Amino acid sequence: MSLMTKEPNIQEIQQAVNLLTPYILPTPCLFNSWLSDLANKSSSLSNHLDKQIWVKWENLQLTGSFKIRGALNKMLSLKERGVNEVLAVSAGNHGLGVAYAAQKLSMTATIVVPKNAAVTKVRAISELGADLFAQGDSYDEAELIARKLATERQVEFVSPYNDKEVLIGQGTIALEMLNQQPLDLIIAPVGGGGLLSGLAIAATYFNPDNPVDVIGIQPANSTAMQSSFRAKEIVAVQESPTCADGLAGNLEENTYTFPIVKKYVKDIVTVSEEQIEQTIFNFLHYDHMVVEGSGAVAAAGLLSGEMNLNKYQNIGIIVSGRNIDLSRLSKIIEKYQ
The missing domain is CATH 3.40.50.1100 (Rossmann fold)
Incomplete structure (x- = not known):
């Protein structure tokens, strides 16, 4: 932005x-x-x-986590604009917020997490129905992969903070x-x-x-x-x-x-x-x-x-x-x- x-x-x-x-x-x-x-x-x-x-x-x-607040606010805005599919990168909590919002708003969400993401958070994201990819040895690597994937798929990227x-x-x-x-x-x-x-x-x-x-x-x-x-x-x-x-x-x-x-x-x-x-x-x-x-x-x-x-x-x-x-x-x- x-x-x-x-x-x-x-x-x-x-x-x-x-x-x-x-x-x-x-x-x-x-x-x-x-x-x-x-x-x-x-x-x-x-x-x-x-x-x-x-x-x-x-x-x-x-x-x-508090992260649901920002994720929901962003996705409510996207839903109003007619967007139904999003992709996000997360160490865990933002991904949970995006997955929860997608479930509530009948949207589709893909979450990219680093390979070392907390098991508790990864499991919870999956249980909310989001598509999950563990990519990259660090958060920075996961974010690069996620942004590239969003561009390739031509879907909206939901940043954890830069929005x-x-x-x-x-x-x-x-x-x-x-x-x-x-x-x-x-x-x-x-x-x-x-x-x-x-x-x-x-x-x-x-x-x-x-x-x-x-x-x-x-x-x-x-x-x-x-x-x-x-x-x-x-x-x-x-x-x-x-x-x-x-x-x-x-x-x-x-x-x-x-x-x-x-x-x-x-x-x-x-x-x-x-x-x-x-x-x-x-x-x-x-x-x-x-x-x-x-x-x-x-x-x-x-x-x-x-x-x-x-x-x-x-x-x-x-x-x-x-x-x-x-x-x-x-x-x-x-x-x-």
Whole structure:
């Protein structure tokens, strides 16, 4: 998508809220005591403001992830235009969203996933009736194959992030959160930036006289957006495997989300694999919630000590998904209990 495409506005995100309401769940945004204790005990947060952490439980969303919001918003738009067949690339959760939307809207979907995609997600995509292809040794390779396949088949490609309608759909989370709980800051995971950019626009203009700041968190093993954010231009990075597989991958050239992230997002910081795993375990231990690596990244940011949160009191954290393989979860439990 061209960088000349006009960025979304708050009215378009509100329209998406109305459009998506019949298809998705309104997930809770609840006070979290152990995360609040963690924030208040951190030496980097030593001031007189008592921090309250509010968790947006998007792991309770249909398909187990927030990704259904962007996928549905895009495919509802395509359906209105008479499109009935789509192709997508996904590490898992976007594919689930596209497959679910295709089933609900009587469309046909083909999903390309990397060969190392989580078994839990791959099985769920198949169960929703989508055609599935495991191609490429990494997300970047899978995306190249998927785009080539879409061109050869002459079908619509639904990007996980590099798309205006997808971004608008993800931005509905911020409006939902801010109608549930007044916040000073929202902390969210970031990969390609579909969620982060949509959030940032909605959080900035929900109340223009008192905009809500947004900070992104990315795994240290896959830092494409953070590196680009710091460089003020899109750069390619070398990646290592990460348990936050949904956030892996480099950015496409002329990525639609990047100028929006650069304009509206306060900062992007990284977290280690150990911090992500510890947070997955903590959610299971304290909240009895199953959270995948990508879903735990935002909360793991509180362990990093990299954020200056002194001026914030009510902080929202997005837990974006739950679709973790049982084998990986078992290893984490054994390691941290």
